[in-house]
Amino acid sequence: MRQLNLQALMTKASGQAKYLQLTSAIRESIKRGLLTAQERLPSARELALQLSLNRHTVMAAYQELIAQGWLYSEPRKGYFVSKLLPIDSSDTTQQLADKKQSSGFNWQFTRAIAAPNLESSDSYPYNFAGGTPDVALFPFNDFKSYVSESLTRPNIANLHYGNNAGFPDLIEQVSLYLRRTRSLTGRQILITNGSQEALYILSQLLLNEHSSVATEAMGYAPAWQSFRSAGANLVAIAQDEQGLIPAAFEQAIIEQQHLKPIKLLYLTPLHQYPTTVTLTMARRHQIYRIAQRHNIAIIEDDYDHEFHYRCQPLAPMASDDPSGLVIYLSTFSKVMFPGARIGFMALDKQLSDAVIGYKTIMNHKVSTPMQDAIARWMKSGAFERHLRKVTKTYHQRRDFMTQLLNDYKASGQVVAFNEPDGGMAMWVEINQSAAQLAVKAKNQGIYLQHEGLFCLPPHQNQDRFIRLGYAGMDEEKLKAGLALLFQAN
16 A cells, blocks of 8 residues: 655644644645545555554544545545545646646756657557567567576676776677678777767767758758757758768858858768668768868768668778768667667767767766676677568568558559668658648557658658658558558548
8 A cells, every 4th residue: 555655744734633634634645746536545544554643533534534525435445535626726636736747946948958759659559660670579588598697697897887988798799790790890889878879979079059960851850859959050961862962962061161060960871761762882982072071070870770681781881981080870779679778889089088978977877787688698699690580570571561552552542662672661652641641640540750750941841751660560560550541542
């Protein structure tokens, strides 16, 4: 039974009879939202034991509150807070609880922060979010053994402060993995609380209100929010069917040089977010040379490199970086599950030291037991076995989604789409307003992302595209979800 903290409130009503002090304390708890509508209270005997009172004193207080309308009783069930409060309070208990959340203090914020979106796409029966893995495919039973090992045979020294770059064994395993699979060598590896923390730290270190960030016109809004948090200006660079246009990038650099100069380029060259286009090798070289000439760093966000189906994916831009201007980011969120909150950066020594210093101010380090468990998982070979399994599954789901979309294209509901070489989603042109379809989808239990969510310059939103994630649902759900999505058209 819940422990009620009423002693302080009873003290405020001292001078009255004990049962009236208790009556006042419970009434005040309800007003403050500490007790909510229809919440069950302890029995008279239990509350008497908690407060060292006579049981009859508690019963007298309960009867007084029932008479006033604050409580009601149900035979053989107990005492409950009334759903409708007495007339001397115009607020419901929920309204009182809501008021409790806002003290009325006049907070003076130094920067504008958007209200958090607490809605989760996972609450929808059909979740077409573009970067969502199928968590059901994760080998929890297998991984549990590595978590158990990390806790039963821990490296005690690493459980203290320090090693803020990351757990040494995980850094070693990530370095080996990047060398073998992405031709990345000679870089400092830093472990972060997901790639979003990495973006935030880089923004705080490299940007200010006098600088700009160049980014793909269609892109990843959480990254934009990080850049804006540092006061930076965002410059949208035009894209076409081959990705970011190098000439548009250089033109933007020239236009901004006497305003707010571009200091960073944020890029998702493999499976571009959200259009899924892979930037060609020729364009990568062009963009790199432009950045090199103008002393601009590149943040390469390689968020789902593992899931490539048609051929071997192009090596990251960071693998051929003679000037050391590319900052490489990736994450375990797509391979494991987003709640793991493990990301990593590969960067040069000077920047690495600065990032570690800033991270120490924020939160010191990422969960050591989780890092240790992942390191053991990678070292055993089970990590790459899991990768092969999920890559095969996502490949099959991409092919199945292609078949379904071809049918909807034949019926005229889908205008066009390109089958991506890899990734976890498709960029689909439809024959109606994408934003309006997303609203209809929500009412049918479908989570759908539309073009407007990814468009940095609002006036460039054509309202014709949706992003359909296929990795997070099995084939039966994909088919049922698309049928429900398009059934009214």
